[in-house]
Amino acid sequence: MADNAFAAVPHEAGAPKPDAILVADGVVRRFGGLTAVSVDHFEVQRNSITALIGPNGAGKSTFFNLLTGFDFAQEGEGVFNGRALKGMSSAKVARAGMVRTFQLTKALNRMTVIENMRLGAQAQPGENFARAFVPPLWRAREREITEQAHALLHRFKLYEKRDDYAGSLSGGQRKLLEMARALMTKPTMVMLDEPMAGVNPALTESLLDHIVELKDDGMTVLFVEHDMHMVRRISDWVVVMAEGRIIAEGPAGTVMSNQAVQDAYLGAHHDTDLFEEREA
Known part of the structure; x- marks a missing residue:
């Protein structure tokens, strides 16, 4: 589905998408x-997995913060699912x-x-101060939430840890817990900031x-990652940032061979393929 959606999208920075959710x-x-x-x-195609890559200091995490309401831009605006994000708090964005x-x-x-x-x-409803003293008003909802949580913990293979302290x-298990907890909101789009950072190889495949699976469930995924093999x-689709700007977009193979991308990662004077260098 995603491959078909990107078939006519030009391989260039800021390329418009046929059904952009963001x-x-x-x-x-x-x-x-x-x-x-x-x-x-910048656009993200609905029901796709888009990677946002770039060298350290490229502005990727800051851009994430601006899109999700954890920081605010001095200029410009974002639109998610047809809804303006300008001035919206992180809680409202969620x-x-x-x-x-x-990342941490x-x-x-x-x-x-x-x-x-x-x-x-x-x-x-139990979070309301007055209703908290009337259990019949919130017990049914609490049971629903607990059942949903148990289902997700089974899915992420954390059910046996349900009564353990998160600390x-x-x-790697904390990464799984954070992803599972994010799904408790039943989101349309999930944004992952370096989901593989600090994860041992045994859990990398699971992540x-x-x-x-998020994409298979109809969600859209945008993630930041440094591991080019995973990307x-x-x-x-891959979007590349350098010095705060988007410098390239396209399928992974295309952007890895892009001259501007290689310059951003390796410097202006080089004769090594980016993907081969990262793999080495």
Whole structure:
């Protein structure tokens, strides 16, 4: 499906997509005299897996923050699923259907795995101060949330850890927990910031399978990753950032051989294929 969607999309920076779920125009974020992000135009195709890559300091995580309401741009705006994102808080962005994970996991270490999962759900009447004293008003919803959490923990092979403190999990298990918790909101789009960072090889395959399953379930995935092998393996489309700008787009094989991309990663003077260099 995604391959067909990208068939007529030009392999160039800012390329328009046939059914874009996320669009950003003229987004600029400065920190003093430093321009961290300056994106003229950016689109993400619905129900696809898009990789956002680039050298360290390219502005990828900052751009993620701007799109998801964890930071705000001085110029430009984004639109998600037809809804303007300008000025929208991260909580409202999540309620609109776009959720994210972080490069450094945000699990609440002194709470159990199942408690972390329950926190991710929306529409919890028990969070209202007055209703909290009337259990019949929230017990049914709590049971629904718990059942949903158990199903996701089974899916991510964390069910046996449900009563363990999140702080006792390994780095890879915390990544799985964060992804599972994000799905408690039943999102339309999932944004993953370096999902493979710090994950041992035994869990890497599991994480990759889960990312592909998100697309199979009808969701859209945008992820930041430095491992070019992983990018090449699961992405439908690749967007490359350098010095805060988008410099190239296209299938993995196309962008890896792009001269501007090779210059960004390896410097202007080189004679080595980017993909071969990263693999080495």
